[in-house]
Amino acid sequence: MRLVIARCSVDYDGRLTAHLPLATRLLVVKADGSVLVHSDGGSYKPLNWMSPPCALAEAAPDDDQAQAGVVAVWHVRHSKTDDRLTVLIHEVLHDSRHELGIDPGLVKDGVEAHLQRLLAEHIHTLGPGWSLVRREYMTAIGPVDILARNDAGGSVAVEIKRRGDIDGVEQLTRYLELMNRDPHLTPVSGVFAAQEIKPQARTLAEDRGIRCVVLDYDALKGVDNADSRLF
Structure with missing residues (x-):
């Protein structure tokens, strides 16, 4: 699992469109390929996400993006629906990877x-x-x-x-x-x-x-x- 805390904006294009303006957020990239965008509020629900099967590609910003302060661009594309999640990262505050291993699953009461x-x-x-x-x-x-x-x-x-x-x-x-x-x-x-x-x-x-x-x-x-x- 990769955990990135960054100042970023997020755009989703597909069956629906959604925009998250520039703010500090937690980006979670899981081993199954899913990408989730979290804020510090709203309980456990992500603000936006892309579920697998999907692919994440990191790219350098173009000239206009660089002038606006963007240091990296994440392009996440769903392989079946062609839905797209674009993350414009302005500042990375934390970036770490962790091996969680196999989860035993949820044990209900x-x-x-x-x-x-x-x-x-x-x-x-x-x-x-x-x-x-x-x-x-x-x-x-x-x-x-x-x-x-x-x-x-x-x-x-x-x-x-x-x-x-x-x-x-x-x-x-x-x-x-x-x-x-x-x-x-x-x-x-x-x-x-x-x-x-x-x-x-x-x-x-x-x-x-x-x-x-x-x-x-x-x-x-x-x-x-x-x-x-x-x-």
């Missing part, structure tokens, strides 16, 4: 891990004709809990929480944005599943076209099935 396993085993809970593709489907920014197919054969990313809040919806939104860049998966819809979903999270999810599902832990375990109750 007991309830979330059990919910994931149970929902994967009973994926039809989300609808008749649904099928499981795999658990822990890896993306450039982390694993989606479940990748499934609905009765129409469409790809569905399922994010599972014990308590569903806005952060969980934001997390699933980022997964969906990345996965919908993959021509082998797109279009990918989303399901936000939790034992309890906060009203603000539900509103945000539904506004983004994400389906919300409240999970009954006991029913999934077979301890309590509402359809078989006498009372």
Whole structure:
């Protein structure tokens, strides 16, 4: 992993365009090729990024860029979509490389891990004709809990929480944005599943076209099935 702290501006061109004006930011280049741009705020969410497969090329500035104070230019291009991320670096404050080795992966807390396993085993809970593709489907920014197919054969990313809040919806939104860049998966819809979903999270999810599902832990375990109750 390469970590660069620099005064820079960033432009993204592709399905959408975005501009980050000159400021001091953290640039993260991962071993899988992904490039992420972070500020010192905004929690864990990057301001912009390019997911693999992509290539980073560093170049010297042209005359106009040099006169504006640019000392280096990063050109990051996605190999499938031709999306481009251009970073104009004015000053490098830190530049280091670190070998992190193989990551063992995320270990969820007991309830979330059990919910994931149970929902994967009973994926039809989300609808008749649904099928499981795999658990822990890896993306450039982390694993989606479940990748499934609905009765129409469409790809569905399922994010599972014990308590569903806005952060969980934001997390699933980022997964969906990345996965919908993959021509082998797109279009990918989303399901936000939790034992309890906060009203603000539900509103945000539904506004983004994400389906919300409240999970009954006991029913999934077979301890309590509402359809078989006498009372």
